[in-house]
Amino acid sequence: GAVVSQHPSWVICKSGTSVKIECRSLDFQATTMFWYRQFPKQSLMLMATSNEGSKATYEQGVEKDKFLINHASLTLSTLTVTSAHPEDSSFYICSARDFRWDTNYGYTFGSGTRLTVV
Amino acid sequence: LAKTTQPISMDSYEGQEVNITCSHNNIATNDYITWYQQFPSQGPRFIIQGYKTKVTNEVASLFIPADRKSSTLSLPRVSLSDTAVYYCLVATVVNSGGYQKVTFGIGTKLQVIP
16 A cells, blocks of 8 residues: 655654755655644644645645755655744644555655754 | 535544535535545545545545535444544646645544444
8 A cells, every 4th residue: 555654753842943844755756745744633724735746735824934845855854943943843744645556545644744943 | 716614523432434514615626625624633534535425445535515515424333543633635637746825723533432
């Protein structure tokens, strides 16, 4: 089945620094990937749609200058949290769909990245 | 995107069958119903997907009535390891090469009790 790898699984950074999170589709190509954020005891909130070779599409209320998304290849999308602050501490998850499997229309999710800003 | 409504939480004893119902009154003709499972600090995992009637796989069954305004995820003989949050999603399936962004509701927190 489809595998989406996310790295790192957890990261601690100082306030004001930037952190990059990688999302890779390991055995399939993904022209589109999605980035979510999840706060404790809450549901996943869609942040943006990452499009290979073009600009990402951000959901309303998500600062595009703070959450930089780059989708430079068909298997890799990155999310950079710039000038991170403690309120950016959250669980970040990416997802993609493997179109090879016609009988499974579900999206595959990465294992998530726990970001803690101190 | 069709809005979904699920119970916030459910408790069940080990070994029992658990049924979680999701309402999606505004489901569109081309929408599919998909259920995901999420454990703490992990990404959601695909469980099952269906369009109408009944779908069964090795881990669950999905029952969808004729009007498709609701669906029920059935987990047979749950164990402690089934304690998780279960999300019901409704989204249109696009052709190969296309996509549709998927948004999540609050989900149902299932607690399995020994």
